[in-house]
Amino acid sequence: MVLGRAQESCSGHSRPTEAIVDLDRIGHNVTYLKSFLATGVALMAVVKADAYGHGALRVSKAALNAGAEWLGVALAEEAVELREAGIAAPILILGPSHDRQMDWAVRHGVDLTVFDEQHLLWAKMAAKRHRTRARIHLKLDTGMGRVGLIWDRLSKAWIEALADPDLHWIGLSTHFSASDTDPGATKTQLARFLDAIEYLRGQGALPSEIHAANSAAIMQYPGAHFTMVRAGIAVYGLKPYSQAVGLEPALKWRSEVAYIKVVGQDFAVGYAGTFRTAEAMQLLSVPVGYADGYRRGWSNVSDVLIGGHRYPVAGRVSMDQITVAVPLGIAVRVGDPVVLLGRDGEEEISAEELAGHIDSISYEVVTGIGKRVPRRYRGD
Numbered sequence: 001m002v003l004g005r006a007q008e009s010c011s012g013h014s015r016p017t018e019a020i021v022d023l024d025r026i027g028h029n030v031t032y033l034k035s036f037l038a039t040g041v042a043l044m045a046v047v048k049a050d051a052y053g054h055g056a057l058r059v060s061k062a063a064l065n066a067g068a069e070w071l072g073v074a075l076a077e078e079a080v081e082l083r084e085a086g087i088a089a090p091i092l093i094l095g096p097s098h099d100r101q102m103d104w105a106v107r108h109g110v111d112l113t114v115f116d117e118q119h120l121l122w123a124k125m126a127a128k129r130h131r132t133r134a135r136i137h138l139k140l141d142t143g144m145g146r147v148g149l150i151w152d153r154l155s156k157a158w159i160e161a162l163a164d165p166d167l168h169w170i171g172l173s174t175h176f177s178a179s180d181t182d183p184g185a186t187k188t189q190l191a192r193f194l195d196a197i198e199y200l201r202g203q204g205a206l207p208s209e210i211h212a213a214n215s216a217a218i219m220q221y222p223g224a225h226f227t228m229v230r231a232g233i234a235v236y237g238l239k240p241y242s243q244a245v246g247l248e249p250a251l252k253w254r255s256e257v258a259y260i261k262v263v264g265q266d267f268a269v270g271y272a273g274t275f276r277t278a279e280a281m282q283l284l285s286v287p288v289g290y291a292d293g294y295r296r297g298w299s300n301v302s303d304v305l306i307g308g309h310r311y312p313v314a315g316r317v318s319m320d321q322i323t324v325a326v327p328l329g330i331a332v333r334v335g336d337p338v339v340l341l342g343r344d345g346e347e348e349i350s351a352e353e354l355a356g357h358i359d360s361i362s363y364e365v366v367t368g369i370g371k372r373v374p375r376r377y378r379g380d
């Protein structure tokens, strides 16, 4: 039983580095986003990539409790995980699926995105195997220039193919390329989508769900809401465009001071000595590194919060550790909390701020928080 004890003593993540997700804030953000919608417009909470790093199952439950009607994922695998955990709400796979993924999706009653004849064949085969109908959404490319059938290639042949008895045509969708920054491009895409909708209406072939808006479009373009909207980043309280207000960031990434030493002037810190102390100071070690998603690009540029004050990351970010420079005379102790992302008193380090250091976006910061960082939950 010695081994059993060893396992026990190592379980439960003794390292203090963790991400704390406030599920009440997820609920607040869903409620807030719903306030932009006319009655009858459904909200899909997009929980792909483990709910943007926040934890798909817990976030899904919180979002559904707060009034989201649908869930969106990127992969069949993500949808199956939710179904197997007991989530019964409609789930749409937003990205393309190959034949095996379609089989899993159809078996679990998950909606598929299609935009190619090959997709229809695979969906029909899966439906026949499982003696059911495959639930599908046709995706149009109205200017994103990524996946989707080019909007003006919709045809009678497509409408006939979608009327196949093995298929249940649920939805029509498109995706904006710049609803956060470019109203002109968004209006062009919207006009193309409206053309496609008019064409289908004229053919008496409009499916029941029409959806286009991501977070930035939900908050800025009511004309893009149709019957359903797809909210990702805003569910997590991160700004979908720079002027956005009213959202509450749900995730806090924290650790603790693991070690402190006092050093003199001109002391070299970390790999290659890229930081040298200008005067005597305290160097704090914090157990988080690029293997946890604390990006090496934040070396010598990001700050952390201790006791509600900002202190700089000194030297290179290592795989498992960072060093923080704190002036002499500031009282710090081993075990003091360190906020890497989130609020501490009056100060806040936002995902947008961290993204700005590396020419990135908040999406990449939160989805990049590694598996080694346990997620803990508050609220709900």
Ligand SMILES: *Cc1c(COP(=O)(O)O)cnc(C)c1O
Binding pocket: 046, 048, 094, 175, 213, 214, 215, 216, 230, 231, 232, 233, 234, 240
């Ligand atoms: C990820 C994704 C969304 C959500 O976008 P946000 O900007 O995070 O709101 C919506 N639709 C599709 C197709 C997506 O892939």
